[in-house]
Amino acid sequence: MRLHFYDYFIRVGAALLLVLGLAAPALAQDNDLLGQLEKQATAQPTREAVHATFKSTRLINGHTIETPGQGTMVFLISHRFGTLNSGAYNFFGLDQATIRLGLEYALTDHLEIGVGRSSVGKALDGFVKYRAITQTTGPRAMPVSLTLFSSAALTTLKYNDNIDHTLPRRLVYSYQALIARKFNENLSLQVMPTLVHRNLVMEAKDANDVYALGIGGRQKITKRTSINLEYYYLMRDNKPTGVRNAVAAGLDIETGGHVFQLHVTNSQGMIEQHFVSETRGNFFDGDIYFGFNVNRNFTVRPKKGFRN
Template sequence: MKTFICSLIFLVFFFGGYAQELESILEQESQETSFNVAETFKGTRIANGHSIETRKKGILDFLITHRFGTLNSGAYELWGLDEANIRLALEYALTDDLTFALGRSSYEKTYDGYIKYRLFHQKEGDKPFPVGITLFGSAAIRTLKDFDPDNEPSFSDKLSYASQILIARRFSQNFSLQIMPTYIHFNQVPKTADPNGMFALGLGARIKLSKRMAINGEYYYNFNQFESFETFNSLSVGVEFETGGHVFQLVFTNSRPMIEKGFIAETTGDFFDGDIHFGFNISRSFQVKKSSRGK
């Protein structure tokens, strides 16, 4: 019995001292560790454009974006509800920071694909980093047959491209801000006077109102617009809801297209003249492969 008690006392002191030492080491490491700032934006979209957010590894996102006609179209068009423009897309997170996607828009019967890579995370802790940075690149092909059959454009002529650097900071739990330097390139333009390349700068923000509700805003200034027809800068405001497995956004925008080359370069509506399209973005996520993030 004495041997057992002595052994028990030894074990208590030995493992007790070891546990205290281990706790001290873990506490010291936690003080020296940086951590990523999560949920700068709740979804992968602010309104029309992308946020810096990427999905966790193995997540497949089914995204539906929809825009009706303009609110100033009147009662005969039921204030735009008789007209429908839709985009369907599948977005897959190959890693926590890398996403591939394919989509199809009813606007100009356009097919598009993109790659999105999370380059830097905003960090807090021992080694903070002030912003998150994500790189975005997309290609789109216009398949609408609105041309003379004897003068069909080539496959290359139908292509356009978009490149963006998304830079964002979550200033608090309730406010995030993002800037988006953007370059758009068209292989073929309507008239020779029109630029093939366009530079734009976007600004987006999110204000959180409650645990599951926020207001988003987005604006793109195009520095060199088309010359052959009148275009306007894209302006969007919306309300965002998180409901279980998906994010639902109600959007009011002067842009009919729902991909970068469209809403940045080809917006023909004046927001302040009532050319406002009501619409929504809704995404549903499916866990295809187990993620390592968040463990």
């Protein structure tokens, strides 16, 4: 009986060890699976900002939502030749040229200031841009970016008429809300509700305030080139006499430290006062100005913690 009892005990013990041995790997696999599921449940998708909606602070004539990184200075050369329909005598516009030289500086990643001088109207201008909203992806994504823009321009031409051209009457103010969305790596679109206030108008029937709605976009065609379009529609109730909607098409070429922009437009001027409220050329009749913008960025003040 005693041997039989020991034999039974040994068999039961062996069976228990076998069951435990088979259960251990299964239990370990279950623990690994539960750990992976728990890890996936706790890892929430992150909210990320959308960058490089446009490659420059300018679309063609007007501004984009972009502001340079903090401490970055932008030197901008804008150039327009004469109209293509001016004929061979003027070398189809190449004998005539206007220019604007500008400097822009980013006080923060969201706040930019700038100044410029144009040969058109011998105008001095200054502006402020503030990027209020940035497009994001992920949870509670923001679908668009919003940048607020304000500028003032002063015409310094000498006049020989009997009209009062004192300093306050020479000033023109412009205000814009720049709203853009980057749909994918290739396509970005922007709308630009615009108000231009002129302290002095030359026609008594013209309003001091000019309202326009700008639309534009960028379609990338290669890694470093894109096609840009821009159009400003003037609201009829406040449209100045003889002024047309500004139309522009261009090609952006990114070359290392700067962006080279080639374009054609019916606007000779390169600030909001000129291309929104003073464009008189008919694009489809050949009143087309060929021009370019050259943007060169310089890091004036590196961010804290940055090391070369």
